[in-house]
Amino acid sequence: MATKLNLDKLDMQIISEMMEDAQISYADLGKKLFVSGGTIHVRIKKLQEHGIVKGTKLNVDLKALGYDITAFIGVYLEKSSLYDTVAKDLQKIPEIVRLNYTTGNYSMFIEVVCKDINQLRYVLHDALQKIKGIERTETLISLEESFNRKVQVASNLA
Amino acid sequence: MATKLNLDKLDMQIISEMMEDAQISYADLGKKLFVSGGTIHVRIKKLQEHGIVKGTKLNVDLKALGYDITAFIGVYLEKSSLYDTVAKDLQKIPEIVRLNYTTGNYSMFIEVVCKDINQLRYVLHDALQKIKGIERTETLISLEESFNRKVQVASNLA
């Protein structure tokens, strides 16, 4: 997959543009970056072959779908050696969308997306309580997401 | 944008499939869901018109691009009324990809993506220190991302 690869300015510009909008046609993107559509095509193919570009995902308005609540939960483990088994159990809870193993205050840090407070309460009081090895948890409910943007990769010139 | 809309099982299935892979052709997706490509097209158009589907984004392997470090930073504000001005200042720091206003331990919670520890140190010791109104911060460095998946919307049948 990941042979080492030199990415030039054009590669980075393509990635940067398509991280925002992956539907733009090669011809249009070529115009924007002053090359032909064929060149865009070759570059994207190269990026895909090297595993840098892994595909495209639909950008969905979760609030419009009724998923109003995002919460972050810091997890304290009884022993840090329990990480792997607890991680497996957490993965079974569908409301948990992300799990990170972290340094600092918590042993692990999870993100939860729910339709309402009842569903969040269920996750916190039922689903998580059933998992062995969790000492306690600390919940941060997001009242507002001020921004959520892509990594700014465009500053790289090579 | 968001007239109230009834989404049926087919709509949810389309969303669910395309959240994973937005490149699938309407014909192929139609086969998978036992309808014609034309029907897929009509549904997606409806979802776009109602703002539920907002477009597609490139799925990029950030590690392959050299962005190895994800960190979460809990921010304590001197006064919670400072939220808006601090939020504006944080948005100017390109390494910060996400900002949430939260209940619980911290006033605000941010996610940072960096290429190396030096860049993270710069964000923590220089960029953040310059911002007025932040009392202190607490950093969680992600050692491993166990999973990061989409919201599981497919259980909805209507």
Add this chain to the structure above:
DNA sequence: ATTGAAAGAGTCTCAGT
């Protein structure tokens, strides 16, 4: 609302530079 077919647009390949 869904379908199938025709028209239009985009992707992909390749020979030439």
Add this chain to the structure above:
DNA sequence: ACTGAGACTCTTTCAAT
């Protein structure tokens, strides 16, 4: 490595159901 044109595939529209 980039280009432009031809072949191919996908999207989009639309008349019929």
